[in-house]
Amino acid sequence: MTPALFLCDDLDGDVVRLTGPEGRHAATVRRVQVGEAVDLADGRGTRARCTVLALGHDTVELRVHERVVESPPTPRLVVVQGIAKGDRGELAVELATEVGVDEVVPWAAARCVVKWEGARGERALGRWRSTAREAGKQSRRARHPLVAGPVDLDGLLARAAGATTLVLHEQASVPLASVDLPTEGEVLLVVGPEGGITERELERLTAAGATAVRLGASVLRTSTAGAAAAAVVSARTPRWA
Secondary structure (H helix, E strand, O other), rough: OOEEEOOOOOOOOEEEEHHHHHHHHHHOOOOOOOOOOOEEEEEEEEEEEEEEEEOOOEEEEEEEEEEEOOOOOOEEEEEEEEEOOOOHHHHHHHHHOOOOOOOOEEEOOOOOOOOOOOOHHHHHHHHHHHHHHHHHOEEEEEEOOOEOEEEOHHHHHHHHHOOEEEOOOOOOOEEEOOOOOOOOOEEEEEEEEOOOOHHHHHHHHHHHOOOEEEEOOOOOHHHHHHHHHHHHHHHHOHHHO
16 A cells, blocks of 8 residues: 655655644544654655654654655646536546646636636635645645636637647547547647537637547546546556556
């Protein structure tokens, strides 16, 4: 079993003190023991392999034995996720993080039921970012995905420039498993909201160089399609080599 992982912004020094919510979780929820091997990560690619030296009520003192800076995988993998209602968007972020994507971009597509406006939008974006952080920790990732600010169609088209852009669409004739994929650069996987992608959106994306692809015979929910597609891309590129 892999060691438990906790998040720590500052990994400098031979001895690191884990405090705050992470220290409390390690000491009172996870109940780590003196002498136990654990990992710390800063979410930016650095992993410290440690041993627990001492415990407090909400603090853990650890001896650092090794630091490893993990290089980002290639090609860079981005899920452009149509904003979904309820907790489906957060589930999409959680699953995408667990399969290892590098970035999630919320997309205010035409058929999105939920509108991220004002304070409501800021809270929703904060929940997506918190979900990515917790899912990165749960999946033992040293490098957490970026959750960007939301984009509209024009913003998506600008973002797709220069990237290999694949639009998941149930009526596409091209299987994702057969598409030529790069070994470097960036791959964007575009996932529509519950109502799907409009014909106008698909036309503008394909006119800009995107390719419409399908995963298989079944139609996946918006919350699961991105993670499923990311797994296919990861298995067919050096990301999971």
